[in-house]
Amino acid sequence: MKQTKYTIxxxxxxxxxxxxxxxxxxxxEYDFAIKDFATGKEAMSExxxxxxxxxxxxxxxxxxxxxxxLESFHQKGLVDLPVLLVSSFDKEDDKKKGFDRGAIxxxxxxxxxxxxxxxxxxxxxxxRMMDDQKWANQKxxxxxxMLYKELENQNKKLLQLDHLKDDFVGSVSHELRTPLAIMRExxxxxxxxxxxxxxxxxxxxxxxxxxxxxxxxxxIDNLLDISKIEKGKLEIYKEKVDLNKLxxxxxxxxxxxxxxxxxxxxxxxxGTAVYAxxxxxxxxxVFNNLIGNALKFTEKGSIEITVQEEEDFIQCKVKDTxxxxxxxxxxxxxxxxxxxxxxxxxxxxxxGLGLAIAKGIIELHGGNIxxxxxxxxxxxxxxxxxxxxxxxxxxxxxxSALISAIKQFNQLSVIKVDIRxxxxxxxxxxxxxxxxxxxxxxxxxxxxxxxxxxxxxEKEMCSVVLSRIKGSHDADSLGECIVSFPIDGLTCDELINxxxxxxxxxxxxxxxxxxx
Amino acid sequence: MAFKKxxxxxxxxxxxxxxxxxxxxxxxxxxxxxxxxxEEGIRISIQERPEVVIIDTTLPGIDGFETCRxxxxxxxxxxxxxxTGQVNAVNAGKAREAGTDEYCVKTSDCxxxxxxxxxxxSP
Numbered sequence: 177m178k179q180t181k182y183t184i185x186x187x188x189x190x191x192x193x194x195x196x197x198x199x200x201x202x203x204x205e206y207d208f209a210i211k212d213f214a215t216g217k218e219a220m221s222e223x224x225x226x227x228x229x230x231x232x233x234x235x236x237x238x239x240x241x242x243x244x245x246l247e248s249f250h251q252k253g254l255v256d257l258p259v260l261l262v263s264s265f266d267k268e269d270d271k272k273k274g275f276d277r278g279a280i281x282x283x284x285x286x287x288x289x290x291x292x293x294x295x296x297x298x299x300x301x302x303x304r305m306m307d308d309q310k311w312a313n314q315k316x317x318x319x320x321x322m323l324y325k326e327l328e329n330q331n332k333k334l335l336q337l338d339h340l341k342d343d344f345v346g347s348v349s350h351e352l353r354t355p356l357a358i359m360r361e362x363x364x365x366x367x368x369x370x371x372x373x374x375x376x377x378x379x380x381x382x383x384x385x386x387x388x389x390x391x392x393x394x395x396i397d398n399l400l401d402i403s404k405i406e407k408g409k410l411e412i413y414k415e416k417v418d419l420n421k422l423x424x425x426x427x428x429x430x431x432x433x434x435x436x437x438x439x440x441x442x443x444x445x446x447g448t449a450v451y452a453x454x455x456x457x458x459x460x461x462v463f464n465n466l467i468g469n470a471l472k473f474t475e476k477g478s479i480e481i482t483v484q485e486e487e488d489f490i491q492c493k494v495k496d497t498x499x500x501x502x503x504x505x506x507x508x509x510x511x512x513x514x515x516x517x518x519x520x521x522x523x524x525x526x527x528g529l530g531l532a533i534a535k536g537i538i539e540l541h542g543g544n545i546x547x548x549x550x551x552x553x554x555x556x557x558x559x560x561x562x563x564x565x566x567x568x569x570x571x572x573x574x575x576s577a578l579i580s581a582i583k584q585f586n587q588l589s590v591i592k593v594d595i596r597x598x599x600x601x602x603x604x605x606x607x608x609x610x611x612x613x614x615x616x617x618x619x620x621x622x623x624x625x626x627x628x629x630x631x632x633x634e635k636e637m638c639s640v641v642l643s644r645i646k647g648s649h650d651a652d653s654l655g656e657c658i659v660s661f662p663i664d665g666l667t668c669d670e671l672i673n674x675x676x677x678x679x680x681x682x683x684x685x686x687x688x689x690x691x692x
Numbered sequence: 693m694a695f696k697k698x699x700x701x702x703x704x705x706x707x708x709x710x711x712x713x714x715x716x717x718x719x720x721x722x723x724x725x726x727x728x729x730x731e732e733g734i735r736i737s738i739q740e741r742p743e744v745v746i747i748d749t750t751l752p753g754i755d756g757f758e759t760c761r762x763x764x765x766x767x768x769x770x771x772x773x774x775x776t777g778q779v780n781a782v783n784a785g786k787a788r789e790a791g792t793d794e795y796c797v798k799t800s801d802c803x804x805x806x807x808x809x810x811x812x813x814s815p
Contacts, residue, residue, distance in 0.1 A: 306787050312795075315784035319797035319804070323779045326799045 180307070182229040185217045187245070188262065189237050193287060197232060197262065200292045206300060211685045216240035220248060227254055229406060230299055232292075235263040235270060250640050253505035256306075258299050262287065329585040346403035349396045354632055356396065357614070360389045361637075398529040401461075402512055405536030411580050412455035412540050413618070416564045418500070419450045419490060421482045426463045427481065433471055440478035441467075448485050451564035452490050455620070458537045459561070465530035466494040474498035477554070489543065490563055495556035503548040509547055510535045534559075554582070574620040574627045577666045579616070582661055585631040589638045593626045593645075594655035604645075611644040633659040695743045695809075701733035701759060702748040707798060708744065711746065713726045714802035715783045718809075730759035737763050737770065744812065746805065748798065749781055757790040766793030771812045777807060 184201060188194040194212050201210050211228070213219040215236045216636060231249075235242030242261070249257055253665075261274045264285040281299065283291050366383040367374060374382070404410035427443030434441035463481070470479045477497025503508060508514050512532040538545045538559050545559035573685045581588050598604055608619055608628065618629040630641065638658045646654065659665065659674040698715055702708050712724045725740055727733035730751050737745055745763055749756035760774055774787035777798035784795040796808035 309785070312785035312788050315795045316782050317783040319776065319795070320779055321778070321782065322799055322804055323782065326797075327779070330800075523803050 182206075182208040182303065183226070184208055184210050184230045184232065184296070185219055185228040186210065186232045187216060187237070187242075188212065188234045189214050189686075190231070190234070193234070193262070193285070196287055198291065200287075200289055201296065204293060204296065206297070214472070216242075216245045220245070223249075223252070227252075227260075229258060229261045229303055230296065231257060232262050232283075232296075233259050235261055235274060238267070238612070243273055243277055244273065246279060250278055258303060260299065262292075269567070300603065300688075318392055319461045326535070341401050342406055345399055345593055346407070349400040349403065352396050353393070353400070356389060356393055358487060360386065360393070363389070395527050398533060399529050401533050402529050402536070405533065405540070410536065410540060411584075412458050412537070413577055413580075414453045414541070414562075417452050417454050417456045417459065418491070418559070419452045419454075421449065422456065422459060422491075423463065423481050423483055426460060426467065434479065437474075438470065438476065439471065440472055442478060442480045450490055452487050452561040453564040454536075454541055454561050456539075462534045462537050463492075464560070465534045469530060470494055470496035470498060470555070473555070485563070486560075488563065492559050492561065493556060495554065497554040500551040500555055501552055502551055506547060506549065510545070533600055538610075574622060574625075575668060575672070577618055577620055577627075577629060578671060581629050581631060582668060582671075587634070587661065588629060588631045589633045589635055589658055589660040590671060590675065591628040591638055591642055591656060591658050593628070594624065595626055596624050598654065603647070608645050611641060633660075635663065694719055695722050697725065697740060697742040698744045699727065699733065699737055699740065699742040700746045700750065701727045701730065701751065702746075702775075703728050703751050703758070704748070704777075707748070710800065711798075711802060711805065714806065718806055730754035730756070730762075733759055734766075735760050736767065742770070744773065744809065746773045746775055747792075749774060749776045749783070749787070750778065757786050760787065760790040760792050768793050773808045773812060775807070775808075 186194055186197050186201075188197060191214075194214070198210055198212055199207075208229075211222060212456055213222065216239050219494040232243065232274050237245075242263070246259060249259065255278070257278075258281075259279045260440050261271070261279045263274075263282065265271055265282070274282065283295055324632065363382055363385055365371065367379055368387065371578065401410060423443045427441055430441055467479065467481065471593075474496040475498070479494070479496045482493045482495075484493070510531050513528040514531075535545050538561070542562055543560040545557060546559050547555060549555040584650065595601055595604065605619075605621065605626075608626065612619070612628070612630075614631075616631045620627040620629070628639065628641070628645075633641075635658055642656060642658070659671050661671060664674045665671040700708060700711050700715075702711065708728075708775050712726065715724050715790075717724055724740065725736060727736050730753055733744075733745070733747065736742075746757045747759050747763075751759065754762075755775055756776075760772055763770065763772060771794075772792045773794045773796060774784075774790070774792040775796050775798050776782050782797060787795045794808040794812045796804040798805065
């Protein structure tokens, strides 16, 4: 085994003693180097080049006395250097003086062979132990540091790969959406007999195709949402929303499903409006995901949704009497692609993204979500939203919605409808919501106008949407116009100007024709 | 640090490949032989008489420390380097007690191992 070779200094002016000490050390079965000096000065100059591992020192030297040398060792920082005093110890307190100055042991003169062997062997063993300990500590510390660095590097690489994967999922999902939308629209038109009669059997198959296309779109939208949330690119457009009314609408959407399972579905209706400053579409998504989940995992009992106005925020709750979630699974509940406690089988299949998206949306709103659950008794999700305060008045304007839509989509159309002459505005708004199928479609209602933003939609398609919205009644009583990005304008201002020009132009024409 | 023959004892195939590549890259004339557990390592070290034995601490059967102890007891001259890949298993003191000359950690660039190989030959 490779070990550092130790060096021993003998500092002794008496020639015969020096020779005797040297002879004893050479005979010892240790592999060390021996250097002997007759004066303190010689020893000190060698000491400066390479300090030894053990010193045998006579206290009474001709040039410097041994005590002085001991002090010099200390001054040179050789605090741990072991020194054995080999002396006749003429004065009574010489031993004490020697130990006070750092010597660790002594050998009496006249020199006895066994004394030297035993004391030197003992010191060398001790020294070897200390050195090994020091070496082991150093190697262990360095090793741990190095392995931590290695782990950190591996972690960084994994994170990079993770980002790459997220980017990939995001861009692929985006690319899938447009062709899917075109396919859906085509099948929908055939099914609705726009191009001729369709037998009932074929209609059933087309319906099946449509249902599954919607499912596929839902999955793609979820993937896109989670990818945007993770990249911090999901944009929310906050406006004043009555959460009670919103919940009431959502509950009525789920009523059929709940009834089919024999569940009681209770929404919070206290008649009073609870205004929150939220993105209505995204908030609906949160409730949909949570209520959808509750329905999936509840076999009997009820699902209860409450909206409670607190001093600083609005507390919402979706509580079910379902199978509950095991304590050990709760911490990973909001992680993506986690399907905690879900049995694979027939029925709706989830993507395992619903709760992760809900959490992301709530956090983007500045709120938080947590869950309480008892296995066999049920689960309750608690989440909070920001209160709408009149002064904050930060309603999402049409302008900012348009700016962000231009950034986000390659193509989009805007329908502007004048609602000043409209008799039943609420019914009209209801028809708009029913006529828009895609999550990315946006409706901004201002005092005199309604703006409908339709991403990935050509101008020609807008008239179809418009005719659906207008329905059969008051078809002529609305002034409306359509502009499309990028053909009618490349910037927000150009598009808004386009909208104003068309409306003025129409009014102008109407005036002229009226005069005629 | 020109070595004719180095024995590496590690149960992980990927790590064996990585270490072999590092050693050959450092010195193309080196012959690297490998063993997948302690018993096999001890047998090969007796048969092949390598100049250096590199031993991973976590091995199936007898562990790296015991393997080191047994090789050392049969051969005082061979140079031994004990190596660890896990943060929680780093223990240079135990390796020294088992008679190793050097100790290093296993990283993907073999930096510490190559350092140990240099140190093992320096006076």
